[in-house]
Amino acid sequence: MLWIDCPWCGPRPETEYRYGGEAHIARPDPAATDDAGWADYLFMRTNTKGVHAERWMHRDGCRRWFNVLRHTVSNEVLAVYPMGTPRPETPRLPGDGAEGA
């Protein structure tokens, strides 16, 4: 089980959270986007093997969303940061697969 540090409630077990998938996916302007662009926004994912930026919500606590950097092989949580802020720099770890892919 993951142990995630909620920015407002402190460290809590994974079962208290809801996972929200990949972070930093900007919604394009529907009027200015073709079908391929919309499919890319709606369905395509980097699905990174390595350090993954993702959204979590503290469902059983403060019910607030925030971002997490987590390594998808080791499950190590590397950073927790607010929604709307850019992804922080993290050291590249050994064993990263398709890093940045």
Added chain:
Amino acid sequence: MTKFSIFSLARNALSHHERWPEQWRSPAPKPAYDVVIIGAGGHGLATAYYLAALHGITDVAVLEKGWLGGGNTGRNTTVIRSNYLWDESAALYEHSLKLWEGLAQELNYNLMFSQRGVLNLIHNVHDLQEATRRVNANRLNAVDAELLSTDEVKAFCPILNTAPTTRYPIMGGTLQRRGGNARHDAVAWGFARAADARGVDIIQNCEVTGIDVDGGRVTGVQTTQGAIAARKVGIVVAGHSSVLAAMAGFRLPIESHPLQALVSEPLKPVLHCVIMSNGVHVYVSQSDKGELVIGAGLDPPNSYGQRGGLHTIEDQMGALVELIPIFSRVRMMRSWAGIVDVCPDASPVIGKTPVDGLYINGGWGTGGFKATPGSGWVLAHTIATGEPHPLNAPFALDRFTSGTLIDEHAAAAVAH
């Protein structure tokens, strides 16, 4: 290829079974092949087998980063069925089930294929409506399906707790009698042996580290055993589809998750069918060795770690004990996880990619094992002819652009 039979068994008994030949070669990779299949799991080996057996394409290499059948082929819960709601899925999975029915004879390999019946339980009015609709849809698609009452469920599988006082009472079930199980390892081994006998090179411990693309066309792969040129390449790497796609410069509508399963200590025969329940979310069958094989839902966060959280197992074991109280005293021996590639519509991607000559078969989510022969059959057709077969044309990658999704998330007779 040594033909397995009662006579070869008797002959080898005389030499204490010490002179069986190896079932497939372990060749060094050649510098170039007509077709390279990445991934020697069931689907990849089936693809190579059907390329050789049906399309006469034998200059084929199957590259495997670990050992043959050591990924999801060796980690699934071996359930086979074809009772999917939508026409496209029913056609694909039913084609696969029909191939299963003759596969042991075709491959001359005991797959321990057992059509013991798959029973999907109904726990509430909505389940009943969904099940009724699905059974009707199955029958229209010539897929065998029956709707059972609570009493019929009890008669078919007596150890189920059908008392109306349970937390999620059993209000009936759907039964596909032609569904069942097969021995997962034997499926990989059988396809490997039959493909090898037709000239396919199976190369283990050979990880693909890059895909060579020149002018929008695939030209080969880079591996830990050197560069291998190929006219056509198939990506059949359950659990790593996005990683391989990234090597070729495109993204997929896939997220990878751990799916856990576990087995109990061996018991005497107690459960003769496969039981699946959406409402309490667990599925269970008993292997020929006597172990209960138990699976359920995936862990939500993306992961490539081949392990999941204990809370997921606790949930599925709670569901199992609710359905079959006598299992509460069975000890579990081991648990594991495989990484499953899940598409937004819970249907696979089989067909062309944005790169010419590069094909993909992945995104099977939690239920790829049942499709092993059918999946290899349609991908072999796609690679051999350059165009998808009508069975896999609806499962093209461009359905995510056109919007013609095959949404089996709630319809596939199991919650994903």
